[in-house]
Amino acid sequence: MDIFERHLVLFERKDGLPQIRVLKLPISVDMMQRVCSDVLPLPKGVCSITPGLNQDYSSSVLRLSISSPIMPEALLDCDLSSKEFAVLQQNEVVCSLIHKAKEKRLKTEISSEQDHDAPNVCRSQACDSTENEVLDLSEMYALEHVKVASHDMVEVPLTIVYSRDLKMEGKSPALLTGYGAYGESLDMKWCADSLSLLDRGWVLAFAHVRGGGELGKAWHDSGRLLKKLNSMHDFLACGEFLVKRGFCHRDFLTARGVSAGGLLVAASIHMQAALFLAVILKVPFLDIGNTMLDENLSLTVSEYEEWGNPENKETFNYIRSYTPYDNLKKAVQYPHMLTLSSFQDTRVGYWEAAKWTARIREYTSVNTNKLTLLKTDMNSGHFTESGRYLHIEDTAFEYAFLLKMVENSTHKIAD
Structure with a gap:
C-alpha cells in the first residue's frame, strides 16, 4: 500500500x-x-x-x-x-530481440489488418524509441496461466512459458519451479537467463502451490503447519499436468527449488520419484525434523508459526511424515540430483545438504546410474554472492547440469 x-x-x-x-x-x-x-x-x-x-x-x-x-x-x-x-x-539487454521479433512479425503477417491485430511487440526509451510503450516479447514466447486440479480437487495456478517455435508434441524437456511457504508468492519477474533454455526448446513452468501467497492468506494457511502436504500434492499435480497435456516428454521433466522450495521439491520426489528426470536443490531446507528441534539455531523458534513446534507429538509426527532427510529409503531410484549449499548460510545449515547427499549415495550406491552431486560455495550465504558474473557462472552450472541429464536420457531412449 x-x-x-x-x-x-x-x-x-x-x-x-x-x-x-x-x-x-x-x-x-x-x-x-x-x-x-x-x-x-x-x-x-x-x-x-x-x-x-x-x-x-x-x-x-x-x-x-x-x-x-x-x-x-x-x-x-x-x-x-x-x-x-x-x-x-x-531493460536494454534485449534490444536485439525486439528487432528479431519485429522481423518475425513482418514475415508472418499477410495483411495490414492482421498487422493491426497482432500481439504487441512494444518499445521503450531504453531501446532508442520515442514511443511510450512497454516491450513485450509475446511474438517470440508464449505465456499461459492455467488451473490444475490437485489431489483434493483444489485448483492450483500454473504458469507456463515456452517458445512459439516449439511444437507441443510431448517431446520437450521442462523445468518446474515451486516455493510454497511463508505466504510468499513465487517470483515471476523477468530473467534473461531463462532465454537460454527457452531457445533450446525447453518449457518453463511455475507452480503456485498452497503455502504461498498468490491467492491470499487462506492459500498460505492451507499449505502450512498440519496442512503442509498439500504443497507437495499441488506440485506433483502440476508436474503430471505438464506431461499429460503434452507440454513435455514424460522422461524429460525436471524440477528446481530454492530454500523452502528445496524442501517442496525434495519431499515431492519421495512421493513420486519416477516423475522427475533431474532436480536442483539450492540452499535447501532438507532436515526440518532435526532443525526444528534445536532451539539454539537462529530461526527455529520464529519458524514455529510456519512449520509447527515438534515438541507437540502430533506436529512431530506430521513433520516426520514429509521431512526429506528422514524419509530417504533404500532401493529407490531417485532422480539425478544437484544440491547446492553455502558454507556461510545462517538460515539453512550447509550440513543439511551434506547429510542429504551422503545418505542418498549410501542408499543408492548399488544398481543405480543416477548422478548425485553436491556443490558447496565456501564464501556465500543463503542468498549467494551478488556479483554479476558470479550469478552468470552459477546459472550456467545449473543449466549445464539440466542439459546434460536430458542429453544422456535422450541417447538412452534412442538406443
Whole structure:
C-alpha cells in the first residue's frame, strides 16, 4: 500500500496475478461503492509489480516497475488522476530481440489488418524509441496461466512459458519451479537467463502451490503447519499436468527449488520419484525434523508459526511424515540430483545438504546410474554472492547440469 495526499494505492492480487487499485482521498460512501472499478489498466501479461520509493506525499505520480517472464523489467510513472503511464526505462539487454521479433512479425503477417491485430511487440526509451510503450516479447514466447486440479480437487495456478517455435508434441524437456511457504508468492519477474533454455526448446513452468501467497492468506494457511502436504500434492499435480497435456516428454521433466522450495521439491520426489528426470536443490531446507528441534539455531523458534513446534507429538509426527532427510529409503531410484549449499548460510545449515547427499549415495550406491552431486560455495550465504558474473557462472552450472541429464536420457531412449 502507498498513501499520497490525494490518493490511496492498493497493491492486490486477483487469480494469483498482481493488480493495482487507486482510490481518491478522502474516501466517500459513493467511492466505496465504485471501488471495484478503480483498477489501473496495466499492460497485458504483467506478472510482477514492484513499487518505487514514492516518498513525495504531495505527488500524484506513482512510480513502479513491472515485468513478467516474457516482459523485461520496465520502470513506469503513473499519473494517478488520469491513470496514464509513462515509460521511463526498460531493460536494454534485449534490444536485439525486439528487432528479431519485429522481423518475425513482418514475415508472418499477410495483411495490414492482421498487422493491426497482432500481439504487441512494444518499445521503450531504453531501446532508442520515442514511443511510450512497454516491450513485450509475446511474438517470440508464449505465456499461459492455467488451473490444475490437485489431489483434493483444489485448483492450483500454473504458469507456463515456452517458445512459439516449439511444437507441443510431448517431446520437450521442462523445468518446474515451486516455493510454497511463508505466504510468499513465487517470483515471476523477468530473467534473461531463462532465454537460454527457452531457445533450446525447453518449457518453463511455475507452480503456485498452497503455502504461498498468490491467492491470499487462506492459500498460505492451507499449505502450512498440519496442512503442509498439500504443497507437495499441488506440485506433483502440476508436474503430471505438464506431461499429460503434452507440454513435455514424460522422461524429460525436471524440477528446481530454492530454500523452502528445496524442501517442496525434495519431499515431492519421495512421493513420486519416477516423475522427475533431474532436480536442483539450492540452499535447501532438507532436515526440518532435526532443525526444528534445536532451539539454539537462529530461526527455529520464529519458524514455529510456519512449520509447527515438534515438541507437540502430533506436529512431530506430521513433520516426520514429509521431512526429506528422514524419509530417504533404500532401493529407490531417485532422480539425478544437484544440491547446492553455502558454507556461510545462517538460515539453512550447509550440513543439511551434506547429510542429504551422503545418505542418498549410501542408499543408492548399488544398481543405480543416477548422478548425485553436491556443490558447496565456501564464501556465500543463503542468498549467494551478488556479483554479476558470479550469478552468470552459477546459472550456467545449473543449466549445464539440466542439459546434460536430458542429453544422456535422450541417447538412452534412442538406443
